[in-house]
Amino acid sequence: MEKRVTFSSWTIGILFAVPQLLLIFTFFYWPAGQAVYWSLTLQQPWGGGNIWVGLDNFRSILSNADYWNSITASLVFAGISTGLAMFIALVLAALTDRQLAGSRFYRVVLIWPYGIAAPALAMAFRFILAPEAGFMAVVNQVWPGFWDPGLDGADAMASIIIAFSWKYVGYNFIFFLAAFQAIPRSLIEAAAMDGSGVMRRFRDIQFPLITPTIFFLLVINITESFQDSFGIVDIMTSGGPANATNLMVYKIYSDGFKGLDYSGAAAQSIILMLLIIVLTIFQFRFIERRVHYR
Amino acid sequence: MSMIKNGLAALAAGAISVSMALPAAAAPTKFDFWFGLSGDLARVVDTLCKNFNASQSDYEVVCTSQGNYDATLQNTIAAFRAGKQPAVVQVYDVGTATMMLSGAYKPADKLMEENGYKIDYADYFPGIARYYATSKGEMLSFPFNSSTALLYWNKDAFAKIGKTEAPKTWEDVGADLQAMKEAGYECPMAINISANESWQLMEQFSAIHNQPIATKNNGYDGLDARLEVNKTKFVQYVTDLKKWYDAGLIKIKSKDLGQDMVQAFASGTCQVIMTSVGDHGTVGKTQKEGMNWDVAELPAYAGTERKNSLVGGASLWVLSGKSDAEYKGAAAFLNFIHDPKTALFWSTNTGYIPVTKSGFDYMKSSGFYDKAPFKGRETAIASLTASEPTEITRGIRLGNFTQIRAEFGTQMQAIFANKVSVQEGLDTLVKNGDAILDRFQQTYPGKTLP
Numbered sequence: 001m002e003k004r005v006t007f008s009s010w011t012i013g014i015l016f017a018v019p020q021l022l023l024i025f026t027f028f029y030w031p032a033g034q035a036v037y038w039s040l041t042l043q044q045p046w047g048g049g050n051i052w053v054g055l056d057n058f059r060s061i062l063s064n065a066d067y068w069n070s071i072t073a074s075l076v077f078a079g080i081s082t083g084l085a086m087f088i089a090l091v092l093a094a095l096t097d098r099q100l101a102g103s104r105f106y107r108v109v110l111i112w113p114y115g116i117a118a119p120a121l122a123m124a125f126r127f128i129l130a131p132e133a134g135f136m137a138v139v140n141q142v143w144p145g146f147w148d149p150g151l152d153g154a155d156a157m158a159s160i161i162i163a164f165s166w167k168y169v170g171y172n173f174i175f176f177l178a179a180f181q182a183i184p185r186s187l188i189e190a191a192a193m194d195g196s197g198v199m200r201r202f203r204d205i206q207f208p209l210i211t212p213t214i215f216f217l218l219v220i221n222i223t224e225s226f227q228d229s230f231g232i233v234d235i236m237t238s239g240g241p242a243n244a245t246n247l248m249v250y251k252i253y254s255d256g257f258k259g260l261d262y263s264g265a266a267a268q269s270i271i272l273m274l275l276i277i278v279l280t281i282f283q284f285r286f287i288e289r290r291v292h293y294r
Numbered sequence: 295m296s297m298i299k300n301g302l303a304a305l306a307a308g309a310i311s312v313s314m315a316l317p318a319a320a321a322p323t324k325f326d327f328w329f330g331l332s333g334d335l336a337r338v339v340d341t342l343c344k345n346f347n348a349s350q351s352d353y354e355v356v357c358t359s360q361g362n363y364d365a366t367l368q369n370t371i372a373a374f375r376a377g378k379q380p381a382v383v384q385v386y387d388v389g390t391a392t393m394m395l396s397g398a399y400k401p402a403d404k405l406m407e408e409n410g411y412k413i414d415y416a417d418y419f420p421g422i423a424r425y426y427a428t429s430k431g432e433m434l435s436f437p438f439n440s441s442t443a444l445l446y447w448n449k450d451a452f453a454k455i456g457k458t459e460a461p462k463t464w465e466d467v468g469a470d471l472q473a474m475k476e477a478g479y480e481c482p483m484a485i486n487i488s489a490n491e492s493w494q495l496m497e498q499f500s501a502i503h504n505q506p507i508a509t510k511n512n513g514y515d516g517l518d519a520r521l522e523v524n525k526t527k528f529v530q531y532v533t534d535l536k537k538w539y540d541a542g543l544i545k546i547k548s549k550d551l552g553q554d555m556v557q558a559f560a561s562g563t564c565q566v567i568m569t570s571v572g573d574h575g576t577v578g579k580t581q582k583e584g585m586n587w588d589v590a591e592l593p594a595y596a597g598t599e600r601k602n603s604l605v606g607g608a609s610l611w612v613l614s615g616k617s618d619a620e621y622k623g624a625a626a627f628l629n630f631i632h633d634p635k636t637a638l639f640w641s642t643n644t645g646y647i648p649v650t651k652s653g654f655d656y657m658k659s660s661g662f663y664d665k666a667p668f669k670g671r672e673t674a675i676a677s678l679t680a681s682e683p684t685e686i687t688r689g690i691r692l693g694n695f696t697q698i699r700a701e702f703g704t705q706m707q708a709i710f711a712n713k714v715s716v717q718e719g720l721d722t723l724v725k726n727g728d729a730i731l732d733r734f735q736q737t738y739p740g741k742t743l744p
Contacts, residue, residue, distance in 0.1 A: 133552030
């Protein structure tokens with residue numbers, strides 16, 4: 001009979017998991033639970049006491065036109081900036097992968113934007129897109145009144161989308177390039193010998209083979225566009241003009257910390273969390289079907 | 295084992311108490327002061343703190359800037375909930391109602407009395423004191439940095455249209471701006487319409503014209519006060535501003551667009567602005583070479599019986615839950631700030647005005663207002679003391695007023711972008727503002743303002 005050391009698989013499993021569980025509990029479940037509790041009460045900001053109000057916070061938020069406007073703005077922002085950031089990154093990565101002249105240089109440089117903190121890049125874009133002083137001032141000289149993010153909500157939305165996409169092009173680029181380089185050269189060479197052109201090879205070979213990466217980036221980009229947009233909005237538009245860029249995450253901050261309405265902000269963050277969960281489930285349920293993990 | 299542990303603990307405790315006890319005889323009591331000013335102003339506060347520490351050896355104030363007013367209040371709340379609050383904190387004007395209901399402070403007048411300081415509260419300019427006092431007139435906090443809004447006007451531009459004086463009425467302003475436009479000025483007047491400008495556009499205007507911002511005497515008489523700016527003279531004012539904006543007489547200037555209005559004025563781009571007396575120094579330091587300018591009281595509509603303008607800035611609150619020794623230090627610190635000599639130091643190095651009559655007199659007698667860079671700042675005092683404060687011009691005592699200001703910015707932007715009419719925009723401002731007030735009232739059930 002072979003002699004072997006055995007462990008109760010249950011206890012040892014738990015033991016290995018405990019540190020991780022503790023971390024998750026402390027930094028996720030506990031604060032999230034606290035947020036749920038706050039969202040069901042009216043908290044006095046200085047901690048003097050609270051009143052149980054049930055679902056009143058949710059009711060008052062969901063019956064507020066400004067909040068629906070904020071949801072719409074967030075979805076528009078998420079949709080356009082994700083599309084833009086992924087499309088540009090895909091094109092750049094495909095070109096870099098083709099070893100065009102200077103591609104080694106691009107490979108390094110294109111990653112940099114992701115390394116810049118959101119507020120810093122927002123500050124830079126604020127200068128670039130300022131209608132009176134920056135690059136857009138030149139455009140405004142030619143077409144007076146063309147660009148006015150101070151009063152035109154669409155222009156302000158465009159500004160934050162540009163800034164956010166610029167940052168995430170760098171992030172997406174890394175993943176796309178890695179995915180392209182993981183495709184065996186022989187496949188592409190064989191296709192080339194069969195006489196298919198660049199576009200054809202991209203459509204029939206490369207694109208299907210990187211769908212897992214595309215799907216991964218789609219989920220990440222949408223999630224981040226709901227969360228990571230805060231610094232950009234705060235520096236560039238502060239949610240204005242007339243709430244045009246008051247994204248959900250920014251509204252949580254301004255209601256909660258500037259307005260000291262902790263309960264309303266907690267309720268909003270629960271709604272935001274649910275929305276992201278729903279969107280992610282939707283993506284896994286319906287879009288992932290088209291992904292081939294080979 | 296436990297004996298060793300105890301012994302070690304005792305040893306450690308002994309060592310600590312020795313090390314504490316030895317210098318304790320000489321070491322001053324430390325206490326914290328958190329403030330919300332940054333940059334140049336923060337350096338002035340730091341100097342003020344150093345001066346206080348040098349002036350006596352019993353207490354040592356540790357002054358920490360929290361960056362801005364919002365952050366100061368947020369951080370103080372977080373610290374208070376964790377039991378690590380500073381002894382003294384600077385809270386901006388519109389945070390007053392929030393502070394009064396917080397139950398987290400020690401009344402300033404009581405603190406001074408307990409520690410044997412006699413403060414003559416009648417010495418404060420009434421327009422300043424009433425803003426921070428309870429409805430019964432008790433001072434819960436000490437006015438610190440105070441300002442009011444003034445009209446800055448470019449004398450050269452006005453000379454071009456044959457004027458040597460600033461416009462006194464809004465009717466004159468309209469005519470003068472038109473004349474300047476015809477004289478070839480691209481930007482006769484600059485305004486901004488974000489949340490911050492609620493102060494000069496809505497609050498100051500309403501006070502000067504003795505118009506209420508909210509019912510219940512602007513909230514002094516109860517938490518059930520609700521906004522009413524959609525049916526006062528303010529509607530006419532916004533209508534005029536919008537008309538002048540459409541006619542190209544007023545331009546919107548903000549930092550996001552490239553140049554804020556103070557820069558626009560100092561560089562000579564725009565000829566008239568309304569901003570705090572606190573910017574007086576900045577304009578002087580950054581103005582275009584040789585430009586002639588001056589400040590005047592904000593205009594009022596013709597036929598208005600002019601009232602005092604509102605104070606802006608912040609006051610110093612002493613928080614509850616500190617030791618007696620720290621309170622002694624805090625009281626000494628507040629007494630130091632109250633001193634006319636400190637007022638002179640403070641006003642010389644910042645654009646803020648003295649908050650007491652004795653401070654003002656002391657500065658006048660030392661010739662402060664005769665010298666070039668500071669000349670004109672006395673206009674702020676004249677504006678603040680234009681009349682005895684009325685029930686309405688005492689100030690604004692509304693909960694979560696920061697959010698109402700944000701709503702003001704939102705609706706003004708909607709109005710100026712032609713999304714809504716002036717009346718619609720102000721109606722929405724009142725509706726959304728009331729929802730904020732309603733929520734504040736619900737958060738403090740059964741409580742009343744002191």
